[in-house]
Amino acid sequence: MKELPKIYEPQKVEDGIYARWEESGFFNPDNLENTKGTHCNVLPPPNANGELHIGHASGYTVMDIFGRYGRMNGKKTLLLPGKDHAGIQTQVVFEKKLQAEFGISRQELGREEFYKKTYAFCLDRANYMRSQEKKIGISADWSREKFTLDPDVLKTALETFVTMHNDGLIYKGKRIINWCPRCSTALSDVEVLHKDSAGKLYFIKYPIENSNEFITVATTRPETMLGDTAVAVNPRDERYTKLVGKNTTLPLQNTIIPIISDERIDLTFGTGAVKITPAHDPLDWQIGKDHNLAEIQIIDEKAIITELGGKYAGLGVQAAREQIISDLEKLGLLEKIEELQHSVSICERCKTTIEPLTSSQWFINVDAKNFSLKKKAIEAIGNGEVEIFPNNFKKILIDWFDNMRDWCISRQIWWGPQFPVWYCPDCGQEKYIVSIEKPSACPHCQGEKLLQDENTFDTWFTSNQWPYSTLKAHKDDFENFYPTDMMIMGRDLLFFWAARMIMMGFYKTGKTPFKNLFFTGLGLDKEGQKFSKSKGNGIDPLVMIDKFGADALRMSLIMDSAPGQDSRLYEEKIETFRNFANKLWNISKYCLSQENFKLLENISKENIITPADHWIIKKLNETIKTTTELIEDKQIAMAADILKAFTWNDFADWYLEINKIEKNQAVLGYVLDQLLRLWHPFMPFITEHIWELSGQEKLLMISAWPKELIKTKESNFEIIQDIITIIRNVRTENKIEIGKKISITINCEQEETIQMLQSPFQEEIIKRLKTGVEKIQYNKKQTETENSIKRAIGTINLEINLSGAIDKDKEIEKITKEIENIEKFVLGLSSRLNNQDFVSNAPAQIIEQQKETLAKKQLELSELKKHLQTLK
C-alpha cells in the first residue's frame, strides 16, 4: 500500500472525483439499473446573471444529501438543474454592465439588440455558474439542464397562459398597480418592500363650498392632492356628520369635490378626514370605485406631474411637493406639519420609491369561481398533500393565500418572454387574439399587420411552472417523476416561488408539484447580519472550497442548524469540519496501512469475536438505524451529528486504538465500509476518494446504503472503557508523572467478568491505552491496600495503587464531594420511587430503569463511603 499524505488535500482530488462521477453517467437516472421507486428534485434555478453565493451552496447541499441518499437506496434519482432568466433583476444588472463597460443605455441599443445581448450574457453566466455548482459536488443530471427561456420550457409556460386566459383566469384590466419609475414597470405585490422611514404628515385645509369653514385633511403625500376627487370621513364620526354630502373646493386646482363617508376611514388617525386620490393610492382606488369617483392621473410613469397637474406639470414628485407646500402656506391653507414614522413602498430590486398608478395590465384571478387557485392551494397544504418542513411554515403560507389579491403578471421591461397576445392596429387594443403562434390575419378585419403585445412576463410566472415545464421537456420524465419528491429552497422564497408553484401546479396538472417542501434558513455572518453585496460581508463559497474543501463547506452549511432556522457561517466553523474530514482521512489511512485490510460489505457472526468487536458492531448498528431514521425524517443535521460522534468518539478514539493491540481486520474493514457509505451523502468527495483508494471498483455513489443489522451479543467492553478512563483520571488528579508505572487490583465476585478481563489481549488493552498500568491483580473479595485509591464500576471495585504517591487531602475532598453528589441524587430518585403517583402513572420501563439506577448508585455510594473511611 502506497504512503498516503498525513493531511487530506481536497484541492488535489475533488475535480478528478467529480469528473469520474460525470463520466460514469449515473447522474442521469436513465443509466441507473435495478431501481425501485424514484427520487426527484427539480432544483431551484438560480438567476443566470452573476455567480453562486452561499445561499445557493446551502440549498444545493441539502438537495444533494437527499439525492445521494435516494440514489444509494436504489431509487431512480433525478436532480434536475437549470437557470432562471430573472427578468427585472437581470435587466438591472445588465443595464449597469452596459453602462459601465460601454457607456450605453438599453434605449440606445434598441430592444431587439438588447434582448440578444442579454441572452448571450445569461448563457455565459449560466456556464460559469454550472462550473461552480459542480464544485459543490451536486449530483445533478446536466444532460437535462434547462433555462427558463429554452423553447420547450417556455412553450409549456405560454400554453398555460393561453389555457388560463381561455378559462377566464387571466384578464387584462386597468387597475391600480405598483409602479417602479426607475425600472419603468409594474410590479406585483410581493416585489414591493416596505421600509420604515421618517416622514411628515401635512395638515391641509380644504375650504367648504359656500361657507367660511374648512375641513382639514392629513396626508403624507401632499402632491397627490392635484388628483383628489373627494374628501372622505367615517360615517360614525360625529365631528363631520353635518358635512357629509356637502362639497369642498380643492385648493390649487380649484375644482369642486364632494365630501363622502366610507367605513374604511380610520377616525382616530390625523383629523379623521382623508383626501381621496383614486389614481394614486390603492385604498383610494377602491373607495373611488365604490363611490364612482373620477380617476385623475396627475403622476406619470416617470414620477413626473402630468398635464392634469396644472402649473405643476413637468415637476418631479419631490419638487412638486415642495412647491405645493410653499403655495399652500402662502394661501394660509397649511395648518401644520407633524413628524411621522411610516413605511414607504420601495422596489425590491432597485429600492426606488414605488408610485401607485392606474395602468392597463394583465392579471391572474387567484380566486375565480370556476377554479380558485388559492383555495386549491390552501386545501392541499391543509390536507398534507404537500408536506412542509418545518411545519410552522404551513400556517404562514395559508395566511398568505387567504390575503392574496389578484396577481399582476405583466411587466414593461424588455428582458423576458413577450405575451402571446396580438393586436390589429385597425381594430385597436380592445380586441386581441391570444395565441402562441402569430396569427396570419386579424379575425375581425382580416388585416395582416398584427403586432405582439409589448408586455413581458413576470419572471415568477415562468419559474412557478418550473417543476412541470422542465419535466415535460424530456421524454417520459413527467410521467415518471411528477409530482416530485422534494423541493428545497431558502425561506425568503416562500411567497415568490413556493406558494405560487403550488397554485400553478394544481391548475396545470391537478396535482401538487412536489410532495415535500423543505425550507432552509438564511445564511448569516458571524455577527448575525444577513449577507449582502452592499455590506460586503459575503462569504464566497468557491474561496471556502479552495481553502477547506467542498466536504467541509457542505458540513458547515448543514450542521448545528434546524430546518428553516437561520444560521451563522464563518471560517472558523468551516475549519472545524475540515478538521473532521481530516480525521476521517486519517482513520482510513490507518486502516489502509494494515496488512490484509480490505473493505467488507458484510461480516459474518464468526468474525465478531472480542468484547470490543461486539461493542463496536452494536454501536454501528445503532448508528445506522438512527441515522437512517433521522434522514427519513428530514433531520439531516442530527443525523450527521450522530454519525460524527460514532466516527470520532467510538471508532477512532477506541476501536482503532484497540486494533493496534488486538487485530480483527474483518471488523475494521466492515465498519469502515459502512462508515464511508453513511458519510457519502454528506461528504461525497472524501468518501468516494477513500473508497477508490481502498480498491473498490464500483463507485461509492451508487453503492447501497447500509441496512443489514447483524445481531451481536452483549459485551462487557464498557467495563474495560471505564477502567481505562478512571485510571487516566486518577493519574491526572494525583499528578502521576507520565513514565511512572502503577498497579491495579480488580475486586470482583463475578467469575464471568473476571474471565472476560483475563481473556486474550484484554489486560494488554488496559495496560497500553495510556494508563501506565504494569501489573493487574484479581481478588474475589475486597482487599485493603494502604494508600490506594478505589473506584466502583458496577460490580467491580477497582483499586489503583499509586505506591504512596497519592494526594490524600485532595482525594478525601474529591470523594466527599462525590458522596454528597450521589446522596442527593439517590435521595431524589428514591423519593420518586416511593411516590405512589409516580409508580402508578409512569410507564413500567421508566420505573424499571430508575430502580436499576438506584441500586447501582447505592452500591457505588457504600463503596465510596468505605473508601473514605480507610483514607481517614
Added chain:
RNA sequence: GGGUGAUUAGCUCAGUUGGCUAGAGCACUUCUCUUACAAAGAAGGGGUCACUGGUUCGAGUCCAGUAUCACCCACCA
C-alpha cells in the same frame, strides 16, 4: 397594526412524540509530538435551559402571560 422565530456553558448552536445527574464545536486550564491524525491525543473546569404562573408522578420540551432581540407581512391618509 398583525404574524413567526429566538432567548440553553464565555461565544456559536443542537436537543424528534414530556422520562435517568441537559449535549456538541470553538474558547479556557493541565499534560503529551505515543509509529492514523498537533488540523491530534488524554484529563478537566464551566449551565437556576430569559422571567412569572399553570398542567403533570415528572417540564429545556406542553399551556398562559411578561420582557428583550431578529425577521416577515400590512391599502399607518
